[in-house]
Amino acid sequence: MTRDGRNAEDVKDFRQMTDGTLLQAAAARDPAAFAEIVSRYHQPVYRLVWRMTGGSADSEDIAQEAFVRLWRNPAQVREAAALKGWLMRVASNAVIDRSRKPRHSGIDEGPEPPDPTARPDAPLDRAQAARIVDGRLAALPDRQKLALSLVYFEGMTNIDAARVMEVSVEAVESLLARGRRSLKESLSGEWRDLLDGLGTKGR
Amino acid sequence: MEYGKDNRLDQLLQSYGADRTRWPEAERQRPGMGESEDDARAIDRLLSLASVPDVPDGAAARLMQRIAAEPQGAEIIAFRPRAKPWSIMRYVAALPLAASLALGIYLGAQGSLDFMLPTAVTGEVALGDDVTDELGGVGEADAYAEENLT
Numbered sequence: 224m225t226r227d228g229r230n231a232e233d234v235k236d237f238r239q240m241t242d243g244t245l246l247q248a249a250a251a252r253d254p255a256a257f258a259e260i261v262s263r264y265h266q267p268v269y270r271l272v273w274r275m276t277g278g279s280a281d282s283e284d285i286a287q288e289a290f291v292r293l294w295r296n297p298a299q300v301r302e303a304a305a306l307k308g309w310l311m312r313v314a315s316n317a318v319i320d321r322s323r324k325p326r327h328s329g330i331d332e333g334p335e336p337p338d339p340t341a342r343p344d345a346p347l348d349r350a351q352a353a354r355i356v357d358g359r360l361a362a363l364p365d366r367q368k369l370a371l372s373l374v375y376f377e378g379m380t381n382i383d384a385a386r387v388m389e390v391s392v393e394a395v396e397s398l399l400a401r402g403r404r405s406l407k408e409s410l411s412g413e414w415r416d417l418l419d420g421l422g423t424k425g426r
Numbered sequence: 427m428e429y430g431k432d433n434r435l436d437q438l439l440q441s442y443g444a445d446r447t448r449w450p451e452a453e454r455q456r457p458g459m460g461e462s463e464d465d466a467r468a469i470d471r472l473l474s475l476a477s478v479p480d481v482p483d484g485a486a487a488r489l490m491q492r493i494a495a496e497p498q499g500a501e502i503i504a505f506r507p508r509a510k511p512w513s514i515m516r517y518v519a520a521l522p523l524a525a526s527l528a529l530g531i532y533l534g535a536q537g538s539l540d541f542m543l544p545t546a547v548t549g550e551v552a553l554g555d556d557v558t559d560e561l562g563g564v565g566e567a568d569a570y571a572e573e574n575l576t
Contacts, residue, residue, distance in 0.1 A: 353475050357477050374448075417472060
């Protein structure tokens with residue numbers, strides 16, 4: 224048995240299948256086929272949601288919601304080859320919808336308490352640097368954040384990212400450029416510390 | 427967007443960064459150095475500092491548990507007509523109509539109802555010369571012509 228409760232033989236069979244075949248099987252209420260879809264795309268969808276929400280505790284729920292929507296009606300994915308993109312679009316739309324609703328305070332929101340053992344003149348370690356960059360990325364406008372997440376972090380081509388975002392390739396490039404520039408400007412205070420810290424502290 | 431000498435090169439640097447493996451495949455061989463290459467490289471390094479989150483332990487299993495409890499909304503239910511115990515009765519309403527039609531055809535063939543029909547339908551106008559004269563005055567046409575045209 225695997226971690227998600229599937230038989231090893233089932234996993235072997237489903238791994239050979241295309242997304243289209245898996246979608247057909249899922250439409251016929253085959254949970255094992257759907258579990259293979261989950262194993263293929265849960266990680267990238269979760270990462271996208273996590274980045275867009277700035278590491279919110281709701282990330283798992285939002286990512287889950289995209290898959291539940293798929294399970295309810297697998298036929299709504301018109302191009303089976305674009306299944307990953309469809310999931311990314313549904314998940315990112317869910318994040319954007321939530322961001323428009325009034326916020327409730329969560330434990331992951333707000334500034335972290337200062338570390339009493341930290342020395343102000345000490346170079347940043349990798350984890351500190353990551354938290355700063357994550358925070359600045361999360362503060363970018365949604366569309367810029369989404370473009371950067373898809374192309375830079377998830378390695379999608381500009382064409383695939385444009386499909387997910389339902390915009391032109393030129394618009395994706397513009398969002399990427401603006402996102403990168405905004406990130407640089409928002410980090411202008413810590414710019415040198417961050418880059419210097421890279422060389423002085425281990426990863 | 428700010429552009430240098432090669433607008434597209436700077437655009438690529440600003441959008442995708444200095445690592446050409448991240449550029450659109452068709453443009454990776456573009457020669458030259460953009461004016462913003464150093465900037466792009468620095469932003470790449472900043473981005474590389476971002477966390478790579480792992481999916482929480484058991485998240486996939488929790489998702490599949492939810493799926494197991496979730497009905498599929500797109501289930502297609504085949505249409506099946508309801509069984510009718512009185513199926514022969516559906517023809518009862520048609521019986522008076524069929525009888526009326528049969529009676530009408532019979533009476534029409536017998537000619538019993540011709541007196542009810544207009545003469546145009548029975549052909550009486552075409553067959554009777556007298557009737558023609560009465561209706562149109564055609565029989566006096568010759569006399570009329572002699573009196574008035576000569």
